[in-house]
Amino acid sequence: MGExxxxxxAAALVNNFVLVQFLGLCPFMRASRRLEGAIGMALATGLVxxxxxGLCFLVERFVLQRFELQYLRILAFVAMVGASILLTNxxxxxxxxxxxxxxxxxxxxxxxxxxxxxxxLLNSAASRSFVAALFYGAGASLGFGIALxxxxxxxxxxxxxxxxxxxxxxxxxxxxxxxxxxxxxGFAGFARL
Amino acid sequence: MTTHFEVAPAxxxxxxxxxxxxxxxVLYALVPAALTYTWFFGWGLAINFAIAALTALLCExxxxxxxxxxxxxxxxxxxxxxxxxxxxxxxxxLVPAWIPxxxxxxxxxxxxxxxxxxxxxxxxxxxxxxxxxxxxxPVEMTQWIPPRMGDIDYMHxxxxxxxxxxxxxxxxxxxxxxxxxxxxxxxxVKEGLRSARSFDELRGGSLFGxxxxxxxxxxxxxxxxxGLYLLFTGTIRWQIPFAVLSALLLPATxxxxxxxxxxxxxxxxxxxxxxxxxxxxxxxxxxxxxTTNWGRIIYGAGIGFLTYAIRTWGGYPDGIAFSVLLMNxxxxxxxxxxxxxxxxxx
Numbered sequence: 001m002g003e004x005x006x007x008x009x010a011a012a013l014v015n016n017f018v019l020v021q022f023l024g025l026c027p028f029m030r031a032s033r034r035l036e037g038a039i040g041m042a043l044a045t046g047l048v049x050x051x052x053x054g055l056c057f058l059v060e061r062f063v064l065q066r067f068e069l070q071y072l073r074i075l076a077f078v079a080m081v082g083a084s085i086l087l088t089n090x091x092x093x094x095x096x097x098x099x100x101x102x103x104x105x106x107x108x109x110x111x112x113x114x115x116x117x118x119x120x121l122l123n124s125a126a127s128r129s130f131v132a133a134l135f136y137g138a139g140a141s142l143g144f145g146i147a148l149x150x151x152x153x154x155x156x157x158x159x160x161x162x163x164x165x166x167x168x169x170x171x172x173x174x175x176x177x178x179x180x181x182x183x184x185x186g187f188a189g190f191a192r193l
Numbered sequence: 194m195t196t197h198f199e200v201a202p203a204x205x206x207x208x209x210x211x212x213x214x215x216x217x218x219v220l221y222a223l224v225p226a227a228l229t230y231t232w233f234f235g236w237g238l239a240i241n242f243a244i245a246a247l248t249a250l251l252c253e254x255x256x257x258x259x260x261x262x263x264x265x266x267x268x269x270x271x272x273x274x275x276x277x278x279x280x281x282x283x284x285x286x287l288v289p290a291w292i293p294x295x296x297x298x299x300x301x302x303x304x305x306x307x308x309x310x311x312x313x314x315x316x317x318x319x320x321x322x323x324x325x326x327x328x329x330x331p332v333e334m335t336q337w338i339p340p341r342m343g344d345i346d347y348m349h350x351x352x353x354x355x356x357x358x359x360x361x362x363x364x365x366x367x368x369x370x371x372x373x374x375x376x377x378x379x380x381x382v383k384e385g386l387r388s389a390r391s392f393d394e395l396r397g398g399s400l401f402g403x404x405x406x407x408x409x410x411x412x413x414x415x416x417x418x419x420g421l422y423l424l425f426t427g428t429i430r431w432q433i434p435f436a437v438l439s440a441l442l443l444p445a446t447x448x449x450x451x452x453x454x455x456x457x458x459x460x461x462x463x464x465x466x467x468x469x470x471x472x473x474x475x476x477x478x479x480x481x482x483x484t485t486n487w488g489r490i491i492y493g494a495g496i497g498f499l500t501y502a503i504r505t506w507g508g509y510p511d512g513i514a515f516s517v518l519l520m521n522x523x524x525x526x527x528x529x530x531x532x533x534x535x536x537x538x539x
Contacts, residue, residue, distance in 0.1 A: 035529070153525030154315055162309030164260055175307055179316050180522050182324045186499075186515025189508020 004135045007128075011139030014190050017115045018147040019181035024115030028177070029170060031106075031148055033159075038152035042145030044106035046138070047092070049116055052084040053137030056120035057130050077120045085111055115140060151177060212311075216271030218428045219474065222419030223278055226470075229415045230282070233340040233408035235349040237286025240359055241293045245277035248297040256306040272311045276300050279319035282470055283514065284326070285337045287350075287373060290359040292333055296322035316521045317481045320514045327514070336374040340408025345399055348373055378406030379466050379510035382457050391454040396461070405464030413469040420473025429477040432489035437472040438463065440497025448505070462501065471496065471513035481521045488524075488531040495520040 017023045024045075031041040056077050064070050089107045093100045110116070119140045123133040154176050163172050230238050253273045257264045267273075280296050300322030305314045327334045339347040348368070350358060357363045364370070376384070378400050385395040395401070402410050423429045445459035462468060467475070476482060476496050483492040496516040503512025 035526075149526060150522045153529065154522060157315060157525050158308065161313040161315075164256075164307065164309075167307055172307065175303065176315065179304065179321055179518065182321065182328060183316075183515055183518035183522060185328060186324075186503055186509065186512060186519065187507065190502075190506055 004132065007132055007135045008139035008142065009190060011119075011136050012143035012146065013184065013187040016143040016147060016181075016184050016187075017118065017140050018144060019177065019184040021118070023118040024113045024144060027109060027113050028144075028148060028151065029173060030109070031152070033152065033155055035149065035152045035156065038148040039145075040102055041106045041109070042141070042148045044088075044103045045110050045113060045115075045144055046141035047088050047103070048081075048085050048107065048110045049113075049119060049141040049144070050134060050137040051088055052081050052116050053119055053123055053133045054130065055080045055084050055087075057123060057128075057133045060124050061130075073124065074117070074121070077117055077124075081116045081120070082111065084116075115144060147180070150180060154180075212270050212272070215428055215479075216275055218423060218426055219275050220271065220278060222422045222428075223282070223416075223474070224419075226282075226412055226415040226419055227278075230412050233342075233412065234286045234338060235341070236352045236355045237288070237338075238281055240355055241281040241284050241286070241288065242278060244290055244359070245281045245293040245297040246274055248294050249273035249277040249301050252298050252301040253306065253310075256302060257310075267310060270311060273301060276305070276318045276322070279470070279475060280322050283319065283323045283467065285334065285374075287336055287338050287355075287358065287370070288333050289362055292326060292330065295329075296326045298322075299325045312480055314480055315524075317475060317478050317517055320475060320517045320521075323514045324518060327509075335380075336370060337377045337380075338373055339375040339400065340406070342407055345407070375400070377466075377510065378409065378461075379504070382461070382465075383504070383510045386455055386457070392457055392461075393454070396458075404458075404460035405466075409466075410464040413464045416469040416473060420469065423473060423477075429473070429479075430486075430489065432486060433477045433482060433493040434472040436490045436493025437476050437497045437500075438468070440494035441468060441472075441501050442497075444498065444501045444505075456505065462504065466504075466511035467513040468500070471500070471517065475513065475517055476520075481524065483524050483527045483531070485528055485531040485533060488527045491527050491531065492520050492524060495523065 011017070015021055018025065018028050027041055027045070031037045059076055059080055060073070064073060064076060069076075085107060089100075089104075092103060092107070119137050123136055128136060151173065155173060158172055158176065167175065227238060227242075250268055250273055254264045254268055257267055277293075277297055280300060281293060284293060284296070300318035304316050304318040304321035305311070308314045338349065339345050341347055341349060350365070350373070354365055364373075381398065381400065382392065382395055386392065400406050402408075404410050405413060420429075420434060424431060424434070441462055442459050445457070445462040448456040449458050472493075476493060483489050496513070499516035499519060500512040503509055503515055509515070
C-alpha cells in the first residue's frame with residue numbers, strides 16, 4: 001500500500017508529466033485558458049489514461065511477450081490508446097449520459113496527448129505489475145489535472161495583465177509554465193522511481 | 194489643474210498611503226536584520242545587495258524604455274529594491290558578482306516585467322530569481338560561511354577581500370573556498386538525520402544555539418522584529434505570517450513528539466533557514482499572495498506545510514522558496530473559491 005502511494009506521489013508531483021517530463025504539452029496549452037475546460041480535460045484524461053495503462057499492460061503481458069513481438073510495442077500501444085478512448089467513450093455514454101455531456105467534448109481530444117503513450121512505455125520499461133501500472137496511470141493523470149488547473153487559474157490572471165506585445169498569447173503561458181516547473185522541482189527527492 | 198473624483202462606491206474609508214511608502218517601510222524593517230547579518234557573516238550581504246539593487250534598477254529601466262513607458266514612477270516606487278534586498282538575503286554571502294546579477298535580472302525581467310510589471314507579477318520575483326540560481330548553479334549557491342563567534346573556527350574576508358572575490362574571483366593567498374565555507378545547521382541536520390544520527394547528538398555541535406544555528410537565530414530574531422514593525426504599521430496583515438509559522442510548527446511539534454530522535458525540534462524549524470524571512474517578508478508580498486482573508490490563511494498554511502515536507506522528506510535543506518512559488522501558482526484558484534459573498538446575498 002505504501003509503495004502504491006509512493007507511485008502516485010512520484011507520478012503526480014515528483015515526475016509531473018507536464019511540468020517535469022514535458023509530456024502532454026499540446027492539451028496543456030490548449031485547455032489552459034479557462035478553469036472549466038481544464039477540469040473537463042483533466043477528468044477525461046484521467047479516465048482514459050488509467051484505462052490505457054491497464055490495457056497496455058494486458059497486451060504486453062498476454063500478447064507481445066507470449067509471441068515475442070516486443071518490437072511491435074509502440075505500434076500496439078498506440079492502437080491500445082485509441083481503443084481505450086473508444087472504450088471509455090462507449091462506457092461513459094452507456095452508464096452516465098450526464099457525465100458524457102460534460103466529457104464528450106474532451107474525450108476525442110485526449111487522443112492527441114502524448115502522455116498516454118508515455119505512461120504505457122514507462123510502465124513497460126519499469127516492468128510494473130498490473131496494479132502498479134494502474135496506479136502510475138492514475139497518478140500521472142492526477143498530476144496532469146493539477147498542472148492544468150494551476151495553469152488555467154494563472155492564465156485567467158495573465159489575460160488581464162499588461163504583457164508586452166511580443167509575449168502575448170502562447171509565449172507568456174510558456175514562461176509561466178517554465179516558472180511553474182522550477183517550482184515543481186522542489187518536490188525532487190520525495191520519492192525515487 | 195488636476196481634478197479629483199472622490200465619489201466612488203462604498204467603502205469610503207481611504208488610507209492616504211502610496212505604494213512607495215509601503216515599500217520604504219519594508220526596506221526599513223529589514224535594516225536591523227541586515228546589520229546583524231553583517232556583524233555575524235561579514236560584508237557579503239552589503240556587496241550582494243549593492244550589485245542586485247543596481248541590476249534591478251537597470252533591468253527595470255531597460256524594459257520600460259524598450260516598451261516606451263515612463264521610467265520615473267516605476268523606478269521610484271522601491272519595489273525593485275525590495276526584490277534586490279530579499280534576493281540578497283537569500284544568497285550565500287560568499288558568491289561571485291554574476292550570481293546576484295543573473296538572479297536579479299531573471300527576477301525583474303522574466304518574473305516581473307514580462308507579466309506587466311508591479312501589481313501584475315504572478316510569482317514572487319525574488320524567489321523566482323533564487324530558485325533559478327539554486328537549480329542552475331548549485332555549487333555556488335550552497336557555499337555558506339560560519340558565523341563570527343568566539344569559539345567557532347571562522348575566517349571572514351575583509352571588505353576589500355570580499356570585493357576582490359566577488360568581481361575578480363581572487364582569494365587571499367593560502368585560502369580557498371573550502372576553508373572559508375561550512376555546512377549550515379539545516380544541511381547538518383538533514384544529512385545527519387538521513388545517516389541515522391539522532392537530533393540531540395547533532396544539536397550538540399558548535400554551530401547550534403538555543404533553537405537554530407548560532408548567529409542565524411539572531412538574524413531570524415531581528416527579521417521577526419522587523420516583521421512585527423510591519424504588522425503594527427498595518428503594512429502586512431497577520432493572517433499570512435501566522436498561518437505560515439503555525440503550519441510549520443504544527444507538523445514539526447507532532448513529529449518531534451512522536452520521535453524526538455529522527456525529527457528536528459519545532460524551535461529549530463522556526464529559527465532556521467528562511468522561516469522568519471519567508472513568513473513576514475516573502476510570503477506577504479501583496480501582489481503574488483492571496484487577497485481574501487480565508488485565502489491568506491490557506492495560502493500561508495500551504496507554504497508552512499510544504500516547507501516542512503521539503504525540509505523533512507524532500508531533496509533540499511530549506512523549502513521556503515519552492516513552497517512560496519508553488520502556493521503563488523495556486524493563488525488564482527484559492528482566491529476564486531474563497532471570494533467573500535456579496536453583502537445581502539445568500
